[in-house]
Amino acid sequence: MNVGASRPFGSKRAILFDLDGTLIDSAPDIAAAVNELLADHDLPPLHVDRVKAMIGGGVRKLVERAFAASGTPLLASALEEANRAMAPIYCRHLTGLTRLMPGVKEILTRFHLNGIAIGVVTNKPQLATREILLHFHLTEYLGAIVGGDAVTYLKPAPDSLLMALDQLGVEPTDALMVGDSSSDVGAARAAGMPVVLLRGGYTQVPVEELGADIVCDSLLDLPAAMQRLRAAA
Template sequence: MTVSGIRPPKAILFDLDGTLIDSAPDITAAVNELLAIYGLPPLSLPQVTAMIGRGVRVLIDEAFAASGMALDGAALDKAERVMAPIYLRHLTGRTRLMPGASEAIAELHAEGIAMAVVTNKPERAAREVLSHFGLVERMGAVVGGDAVSRKKPAPDGLFMALERLGHRAIDTVMVGDSGTDVTAARAAGMPVVLVRGGYTRVPLEELGADLVCDSLHDLPHALNALNLA
């Protein structure tokens, strides 16, 4: 239902990791498999969780740095190539939907709101995860970090998703879990809603979002109260 005098969004762009899915256990498994190849000890789930959100290359760089092995450009390129098949083996084994994700997407779809996923995760991986959980058919677009020249916090992926959906930034809301999503949304000229329970290292209230939701269960109602006028 629409709140009187309030114009809800026509489209929503979702972040993936930490927003729609809790993928940290799978990503940790992939990182530790990579580190083991280099003879390095495993990192903990909290350590890896703090590294998620800025793309696989940054994840690898930070994981090796935390293990005491800084990588130069060529070595990082090689580690990224080694990581690619490992990453694809750890997509859905331990990953779970965030609370309320399936219900919120079903409700928003029923309301006729266009939806897309904009993630720094490789697009093939993102589509596989969304397909596994039965969500890919609800998305009018899936934009991975490898589909654009600049990942979030740059707005490139958001602009690509808007083009594919056929909607304007002024009618669209970004839903994420971190400052990366806030920065990208602001650069794209759209409001942003953050959901608790993700991977941010900074309290959500300090990130400057338009709204903060306790969970995705609250998202449809919160969006109806978001004034885009």
């Protein structure tokens, strides 16, 4: 299919999406996993809003932040041991409380039908990412799925974005990153891509202050944002 200037969503050939806080609201499941791990160490649970502030940077960083927030920071071998213990717990809490963000199915369908290649790039582990996407029947839209353990360096490094674009056969200048956090902005800038951020994600800094090209209220605003990016180019 020709995906050139006739496409109604601007000139981009591919869109890469973050997962947590962008395509899914996974904070309740992540909080459940964190609190199970803390309970195993006789520590009190953390409210989901506190855990939401810890999301981003991968599971190891989540574990580190959770124990620090509980007043029992872990270092070196103790942190590695807790991270290993978290792996099976995390995998038990992937879809029970997680929900799709508004507009996900509608917008992915629209882009897919218009010949735009779609990928997911996340710091969440690869197998967990794939299980969630399968659960919500999103894999049919995707040409690339890159989790945090598939690359050497997590976002805000560009590794996962570049790997996904390589799988899609699209250059960074022909692609767009869509996320909700500073790590998405940093990764997109390092990869040489424009970036759109969504409100309602997991950033603790106002999304307007993170340096995105455009900020949208929801995924359903993305086609219009892409037209604005094209007009400004």
